[in-house]
Amino acid sequence: MLYGREHEQAAVDGLLAAAGDGRSGVLLLRGEAGIGKTALLDDAVARAGARFRVIRAAGVEYEAELPFAGLSMLLAPGLDRLDALPGPQRRALEAAFGLGDASTATADRLLVGLATLGLLAELASDRPLLCVVDDVQWLDRASLDALLLAARRLQAEGVALLLAARTEGGTSAERRLGLPELPVTALAEADATRLLADRAGPDLPAAARDRLLAEAAGNPLALTELPVPAGPQTDAAGGLPLTSRLLIAFHGQVTGLPSATQTLLLVAAAEESGELDVVLPAAAALGVGAEHLTPAEQSGLVTVTADRRIAFRHPLLRSAILQRAPHHQRLTVHRTIAEVLPEGDRRTWHLALAATAPDAALADALERTAVRAERRGGQGGAAAYERAARLTPDRDGATRRLVLAAEAATEEGDLARAEALADEAGGRTDSALAHALLDQVRATAHFWRGSYPTAYRLLLDAAGTGIERPHAARMLFQAFHAAWYAGEEAVVAVLDRLAALPLADDDPLAPLARHLPAAVLPALGRSAAAPPPVRETAEAARRAGAETPVDLVQLCGATLILGRDDETVELGGELVAEARAKGTVGVMPTLQFFLAEAELFHGRHADAEVTATEALALARDTGQHQWVSQLSALLALLAALDGRGDHCAELAATALATTGPQTAAPAAGHPWAVWALALLDLGQGRAGGAADRLQLLTTGPHRHHVGATRAVPDLVEAAVRLGTPDRAAEPYERFARWTAAADRPWAEALRLRCQALLGPDELAEPAYRAALDLHATAHRPFEHARTALLYGEWLRRNRRRSDARPHLHFALETFDRLAAHPWATRARTELSATGTPAPDTPAGPSAPLTPLTPQELQIARLAAQGLTNRDIAAQLFLSPRTVAHHLYKAYPKLGITSRTDLTTVL
Secondary structure, three states: OOOOOHHHHHHHHHHHHHHHOOOOEEEEEEEOOOOOHHHHHHHHHHHHHHHOEEEEEEOOHHHOOOOOHHHHHHHHHHHHHHHHOOHHHHHHHHHHHOOHHHHHOOOOHHHHHHHHHHHHHHHOOOOOEEEEEEOHHHOOHHHHHHHHHHHHHOOOOOEEEEEEEEOOOOOOOOOOOOOOEEEOOOOOHHHHHHHHHHHHOOOOOHHHHHHHHHHHOOOHHHHHHOOOOOOOOOOOOOOOOHHHHHHHHHHHHHHOOOHHHHHHHHHHHHOOOOEHHHHHHHHHHOOOOHHHHHHHHHOOOEEEOOOOEEEEOOHHHHHHHHHHOOHHHHHHHHHHHHHHOOOOHHHHHHHHHHOOOOOHHHHHHHHHHHHHHHHOOOOOHHHHHHHHHHHOOOHHHHHHHHHHHHHHHHHOOOHHHHHHHHHHHHOOOOOHHHHHHHHHHHHHHHHHOOOHHHHHHHHHHHHOOOOOHHHHHHHHHHHHHHHHHHOHHHHHHHHHHHHHOOOOOOOOOHHHHHHHHHHHHHHHOOOOOOOOOHHHHHHHHHHOOOOOOHHHHHHHHHHHHOOOHHHHHHHHHHHHHHHHHHOOHHHHHHHHHHHHHHHHHOOOHHHHHHHHHHHHHHHHHOOOHHHHHHHHHHHHHHHHHOOOHHHHHHHHHHHHHOOOOOOOOOOOOHHHHHHHHHHHHHHOOOHHHHHHHHHHHHHOOOOOOHHHHHOHHHHHHHHHHHOOHHHHHHHHHHHHHHHHHHOOHHHHHHHHHHHHHHOOHHHHHHHHHHHHHHHOOOOOHHHHHHHHHHHHHHHHHOOOHHHHHHHHHHHHHHHHHHOOHHHHHHHHHHHHHOOOOOOOOOOOOOHHHOOOOHHHHHHHHHHHOOOOHHHHHHHHOOOHHHHHHHHHHHHHHHOOOOHHHHHHHO
16 A cells, blocks of 8 residues: 555556557656655556556666666566567667577667667557566666667557656666656655554554654655664664665564575575576575575565566665675675576676686686677676776786776766776786777767867877777777867868878778868868769778778768768768668768758758658667757758748757767857858848858858858858848858869859859849859759849849849749748748739648658658558657557648558658
């Protein structure tokens, strides 16, 4: 029975009711130890009853370094449904759990999260699913990340995900999890009094009752577990925190049990899964039999579950048992557990916990565990490498493993740990390669904190320490990424070094190392040979063994820098499709950002929004702060184009506020966000605000960025409208040099438009007409329409109304078709000023698609191609039921009633 938890029970009931109706939901209960979270979870299971399938797991403090330990326990009931998952996701989960031949496979840990979503959806396919996870603060990091990713993508599967976490201790207490939270607080005095009366009976003396109520402070576990005080009130607790007093209370309860029972409980507490098939043989090796479990069951300290696991009455009880045991006894128990486990990571961990001296064989086994953790997508590699280093007898071997631990900690995002390990390893070795690798670790930490110049310098120096050329090339590629944010001169320095690096023709990075300087240096006004077509470089890299799509990401982005947007569309589309097929989810936000940029520049605004919206969800799911910022800013610009002012401002604010952990530098999406806000100003007639923003952008430290370069024509327009064309003079000269290097008709058309605006007026018309001729050769409808609008405005101001009307009509039709509402309004106003009434409502083939959200449009397009819901779900990393949900929402918006009508509408 629960006391005073009506509010929490109502929230849980709402979660269950929604799942019963097919809507998924997530709720995290958070509160101090003993406050009643576990009781609420148990109550939820009871309330779900037979209507729900229930799966449960709990984090265990002493298994927090064992990758996927918690997730494997949670999903064990669904492993017979693995075949229902898309191939990459199934293989990732099999690899994570070390199943069958997949034990040596490589798994993308992001795919494991998507596979978790898929398996939860499968388990909910015949009845709603209640998924309960207790003590989330002690979940291993790999399990927690997989669950969080799945939680953020739950939509219409009929899954209720109910979690509980302490407010202190463990990984989840150190960071917000981004889930809906419900705080579980102390009981009201009346409820606490009722609970105590039911526990202690009516004969409890008033003084003892009042003292216990005061000590418990509304904590239900304290009210039921703290000993009833006897005698006069004293400060027996010695000022200890409540959690410590509860541990002492549990100590007392365990101490009263037979010695053999205490030993068996210690084995159960040290064995992370509580499996009887492991606990009982280990206890038997210590001379304890199954019958010694009975006293603990009779006292209510433990129960044996239906799946043959020992469950403790409360997680604090497990902690109390482990803390009260002498150190030598814990070592013996871990060693005994290891002896009954088969060969594998769990056995190795228990042996490591039992080790008291260097052990070369055990250190080797721990390194193999670390390698498997990395291969399986887990996050225990750093801990395993570090522990292996501590157990390695020889100094050089220990140092090598410390370097590996530092690199693994960097991959896991534990930057402080990575730097500490790097410093320790660096003080133990004179190896140039080791120091270069450690500087790479430090550089990565500086990069994610926003210290771009420091990261760039560390990488540039590390690449020049005489290390092997392939290592140096990878460091220079990473240095290019840091230099892009550090400034134009840093970019040039990296590219010069990369161009001079003599890589063998059969090196996978050689084609990329030659292409990148050729593609970027001319855009920065430096001389370089013209780059070959990007497809030739990509194919050469593939033939040489480049890892695709990961190694080709920068190649895809570099094509944008010199204006080869058509190559970005082609290569970006290919690489995104390849990443989907392979399940290389982590690289998709980067690739899709580049692809969405190119789609935007081609005037395919709806396509760009679909691409960027999916990428933003993936970036958020995977914690890629840089791309959350960039993609939010790109979506802000798209919102500016169609006049969604509030949405644009909201997205821009998100982009500007989104940084990685401990980052002090401007957000990665800063240039795009500034451009977005400037375009919003320009579209709504606020030329002053637009000019102020764009002048800072196009003359500041990020002036070489793609968005800043492409924003120069907008600065020119805003400055001319203000009557201050000189503000755009220097950026225009740089833009003119860029268009010459780009050598693209559409780029020259934009330069000519700028020239027409800047004057002199007698040369404006030939410049406009030449620009329009060039626009006609390249399908970039938005910029084509903007040039036509400006030319029409110029003609009308020069009293040539009849000449202006065709250009204004063309601009209006194009803006309406693109749903670029502010620009359409401006064209409509100009057309009316010529004496010709303008149509009031948009018309065109894109009009019916307007009501669809980007995700609905993406799903509808795939369904129109004949893909099944399961196929679409596999492509978009959703569940089939979520796909069906979005389709049924799309039908009435499109004015249709079935899937077969989609091909006609789309």
